[in-house]
Amino acid sequence: MATRAREVEWERVLWKRQPFPDNYVPRTFLLSLSTNANFRPYTYGSLVLASCTISLHLSVIFVFLAIFVRLKERTLDPRLLVWISIVSFVLFYTLWEIVEHLGAEKSRLVDRAKTVKSSILIFLALLALSPVLRTLTSATSSDSIWALSACLFALNIVLADYTPAPVGRHSRERLTSVLSVNAAISASVVLASRLVDDVSVFALMLVSIEAFALFPLLRRRLQIVPVVFPTLTALASGLAVSLTAALSPSVACLYVAVFSFVTLAAPSLLVWAQQYKNEIRGTWDAAVPKVNGAARPR
Amino acid sequence: MDRLTIAMVSDFFLPNVGGVESHISMLAANLIKRGHKVIVITHWHPPSRVGVRWLSPGLKVYHIPLRSIASSATLPDFFCFLPYFRTIVLREGIQLVHGHASLSSMAHEAILHAHHLGVRTVFTDHSLFGFDDAASILTNKLLEGALRNVDRTICVSHTGRENTVLRARLLPETTYVIPNSLAPDQFRPRDEGHSVETVTIVVVSRLAYRKGIDLLIAVAPQICKRFPDVSFIIGGDGPKMIDLLQMREKYSLQDRIQLLGSIKPADVRDVLTRGQIFLNTSLTESFGIATLEAACAGLYVVSTRVGGVPEILPLGKTEDFVGIEEQEEGMIMFADPEEDDLVQAISRAIQHVVSGLHSPQKAHDRVKNFYTWHDITERTERVYEDVMSSRPYDFWTRVQRNMSMGPFFGPIFTVIFFVDCLFYAYLEWWLPREDVERSYGRWSFATFGEALACGEAAPCTENIDNPVSAPQEL
Numbered sequence: 001m002a003t004r005a006r007e008v009e010w011e012r013v014l015w016k017r018q019p020f021p022d023n024y025v026p027r028t029f030l031l032s033l034s035t036n037a038n039f040r041p042y043t044y045g046s047l048v049l050a051s052c053t054i055s056l057h058l059s060v061i062f063v064f065l066a067i068f069v070r071l072k073e074r075t076l077d078p079r080l081l082v083w084i085s086i087v088s089f090v091l092f093y094t095l096w097e098i099v100e101h102l103g104a105e106k107s108r109l110v111d112r113a114k115t116v117k118s119s120i121l122i123f124l125a126l127l128a129l130s131p132v133l134r135t136l137t138s139a140t141s142s143d144s145i146w147a148l149s150a151c152l153f154a155l156n157i158v159l160a161d162y163t164p165a166p167v168g169r170h171s172r173e174r175l176t177s178v179l180s181v182n183a184a185i186s187a188s189v190v191l192a193s194r195l196v197d198d199v200s201v202f203a204l205m206l207v208s209i210e211a212f213a214l215f216p217l218l219r220r221r222l223q224i225v226p227v228v229f230p231t232l233t234a235l236a237s238g239l240a241v242s243l244t245a246a247l248s249p250s251v252a253c254l255y256v257a258v259f260s261f262v263t264l265a266a267p268s269l270l271v272w273a274q275q276y277k278n279e280i281r282g283t284w285d286a287a288v289p290k291v292n293g294a295a296r297p298r
Numbered sequence: 299m300d301r302l303t304i305a306m307v308s309d310f311f312l313p314n315v316g317g318v319e320s321h322i323s324m325l326a327a328n329l330i331k332r333g334h335k336v337i338v339i340t341h342w343h344p345p346s347r348v349g350v351r352w353l354s355p356g357l358k359v360y361h362i363p364l365r366s367i368a369s370s371a372t373l374p375d376f377f378c379f380l381p382y383f384r385t386i387v388l389r390e391g392i393q394l395v396h397g398h399a400s401l402s403s404m405a406h407e408a409i410l411h412a413h414h415l416g417v418r419t420v421f422t423d424h425s426l427f428g429f430d431d432a433a434s435i436l437t438n439k440l441l442e443g444a445l446r447n448v449d450r451t452i453c454v455s456h457t458g459r460e461n462t463v464l465r466a467r468l469l470p471e472t473t474y475v476i477p478n479s480l481a482p483d484q485f486r487p488r489d490e491g492h493s494v495e496t497v498t499i500v501v502v503s504r505l506a507y508r509k510g511i512d513l514l515i516a517v518a519p520q521i522c523k524r525f526p527d528v529s530f531i532i533g534g535d536g537p538k539m540i541d542l543l544q545m546r547e548k549y550s551l552q553d554r555i556q557l558l559g560s561i562k563p564a565d566v567r568d569v570l571t572r573g574q575i576f577l578n579t580s581l582t583e584s585f586g587i588a589t590l591e592a593a594c595a596g597l598y599v600v601s602t603r604v605g606g607v608p609e610i611l612p613l614g615k616t617e618d619f620v621g622i623e624e625q626e627e628g629m630i631m632f633a634d635p636e637e638d639d640l641v642q643a644i645s646r647a648i649q650h651v652v653s654g655l656h657s658p659q660k661a662h663d664r665v666k667n668f669y670t671w672h673d674i675t676e677r678t679e680r681v682y683e684d685v686m687s688s689r690p691y692d693f694w695t696r697v698q699r700n701m702s703m704g705p706f707f708g709p710i711f712t713v714i715f716f717v718d719c720l721f722y723a724y725l726e727w728w729l730p731r732e733d734v735e736r737s738y739g740r741w742s743f744a745t746f747g748e749a750l751a752c753g754e755a756a757p758c759t760e761n762i763d764n765p766v767s768a769p770q771e772l
Contacts, residue, residue, distance in 0.1 A: 012456050012608075012609055013609050013610075013612070014455060014456070014475070014477040014606075014609045014610050014668075014669075015609075015610060015611055015612060015668035015669070016612075016668075017673070022474040022475055022476055022677055022680070022681070023470075023471055023472070023473060023474045023475075025470045025471060029460065029470060030460050030463070030464070032460070033460070033464070279429070279430065280429045280464060282457075282460060282461070282464075283457050283460075283604075283605060284426040284427070284428070284457050284458070284460065284461040284582065284584075284605055285428050285582070286428065286508060286581045286582035286604075287510075287581045287582065287602065287604050287634075287635040288581070288635070289510055289512050289513045289579075289581060289635045289636070289637075290634075290635065290636035290637060291512055291513065291516040291637050292516065292637050292638070
């Protein structure tokens with residue numbers, strides 16, 4: 001029986017009764033297994049560049065916090081801050097226009113008129129709302145506010161959309177990125193309610209709208225621009241550290257540690273961890289249906 | 299072989315319907331037919347299915363009061379099941395536990411507990427899982443934990459076996475391939491004599507992403523356009539129903555595509571025999587019993603080439619339309635899960651059916667011989683025999699096997715194992731095994747007659763009078 005069984009070729013079928021025991025291990029067992037089929041080794045340099053967007057986002061938050069502390073300690077004139085934010089808005093909007101232009105997408109005059117209109121509207125709305133925002137949480141103790149805003153900023157960092165959005169490709173806003181913007185704005189609102197006068201509240205909210213609602217749009221556009229983006233990141237993180245160093249050297253040291261971890265240590269960790277990658281593919285995997293036209297969402 | 303007392307354990311059992319459910323009940327019925335005593339342990343379905351029930355061929359079902367959390371699976375808590383399980387095993391004198399389905403935590407827990415009682419274990423895996431998403435990683439770990447303690451594993455297809463061996467890191471020699479089977483009499487083809495002028499394509503499936511309904515939605519309008527006298531019948535319900543309805547609306551195919559909604563298992567045959575071609579667009583399938591049922595009902599099958607489906611039916615050389623003899627061999631046509639390839643395959647299948655080369659009766663007769671419950675039960679018995687003749691793992695081997703699951707999960711599972719042992723020891727003290735009432739043994743016409751005769755002579759001769767009767771003697 002045994003010799004005869006070996007003569008017959010084993011077939012990978014169930015409908016035929018074969019002269020093999022049910023636990024026979026054929027030579028072709030697990031032949032269709034492929035490991036790390038789509039393996040693409042990371043390079044350290046590209047990961048460092050890719051991590052710039054996280055550093056930039058962090059430094060924007062750090063700069064914002066430094067501004068808040070100065071406003072609270074009344075070492076910064078809020079009127080000056082309003083002027084600075086208006087000037088930087090104009091600067092960054094010009095940069096946005098340049099990027100759009102280079103991306104060969106004609107931004108029409110109507111769009112620009114709309115932008116001007118809505119920015120004036122936001123400006124006025126914030127101005128009108130600032131007395132309300134100032135007294136919003138007057139019944140809450142400051143400790144709760146610090147804790148709340150810390151949680152909200154953490155949420156903002158975790159949920160922020162760090163994927164690039166090059167010009168010309170309209171990617172849909174994901175729910176998480178909307179949540180992220182909301183968390184940051186809420187954090188700014190509760191922080192602003194700790195300030196003493198209306199102008200400070202207005203100035204801080206103006207900065208927060210620019211930094212957390214508008215700047216991420218530009219950041220995602222710029223993300224793939226080779227030299228500009230790393231330079232911008234370096235400048236922003238330098239600004240964050242220098243603004244904080246005057247307030248508290250120990251926090252500035254912490255920031256430096258965070259930046260160096262995100263840009264230098266984390267990529268090398270990822271490169272090191274990739275040697276343990278073991279992706280198994282085989283006939284049992286659910287197939288991905290190929291349908292002509294747009295890929296259907298699940 | 300010796301008659302055994304077997305407990306089938308799974309979360310998935312009647313009154314739910316599905317592949318696993320019908321497999322368990324059919325296998326149990328056939329084992330009873332061959333002289334074994336079989337019981338089923340599953341969770342309850344309040345308010346109707348609670349406590350103990352007897353199903354038609356003398357199958358006793360214990361419904362354990364455990365709540366199901368999602369799609370009829372209970373929470374994997376490892377310990378809640380033990381008191382019930384121990385009492386049932388002692389009461390029924392169980393020698394072997396056969397767990398089913400890799401998402402059934404009751405089956406996993408039964409395997410973990412069984413060894414305390416000296417009961418041997420077999421596990422049947424019915425499904426395929428990936429390795430790369432969070433849900434798969436978690437369930438694969440749970441499965442691995444259970445299968446470190448199991449004696450033998452059965453898979454339903456060769457693909458399923460490869461998958462299980464990788465997921466649970468088993469030795470391939472301890473896994474067996476035993477396919478599912480079907481009751482061919484329930485899937486008789488329609489009487490011959492109908493001339494095939496209009497071809498009807500039948501789809502019977504849950505309308506979900508994994509069943510490839512997106513492909514169906516893309517393919518159906520193209521087929522309808524290409525063949526003006528082809529129509530579709532789609533049975534089943536699910537989240538993709540809306541998409542199907544939209545497609546039908548968009549291409550105004552209301553008179554060509556019939557959507558039946560969910561159909562009862564008893565009506566499946568009647569739906570199948572309304573058509574000539576069965577279309578299976580699944581993206582993953584470990585066995586594909588629905589496809590087999592359709593082939594048995596005399597339909598020509600077009601399927602995607604996924605999972606274990608290529609193993610279940612003979613593939614003819616129909617691709618190039620060669621000789622007639624060769625075409626007759628094939629019962630199934632495969633396509634890659636791509637829109638264009640599927641349209642091609644369906645077109646060829648339509649030509650094949652229209653040309654009259656496919657005989658439903660002949661197909662039925664062939665499928666009838668491919669899979670029989672008699673054969674499947676015999677093969678399962680051989681696994682049982684193998685288990686009973688092998689040596690069980692001793693305590694330290696089991697500890698080592700549990701620890702070998704990895705630096706993180708290994709210790710966790712070993713702790714679970716130790717706690718389980720302690721809980722078992724507590725139960726031995728709290729409810730000594732002598733106090734567990736033994737069941738009356740196996741049902742048969744002979745014992746039924748005896749009981750009747752006894753009842754006439756002296757009523758109330760239950761085994762309460764005779765509580766120490768060892769189950770092995772029965």
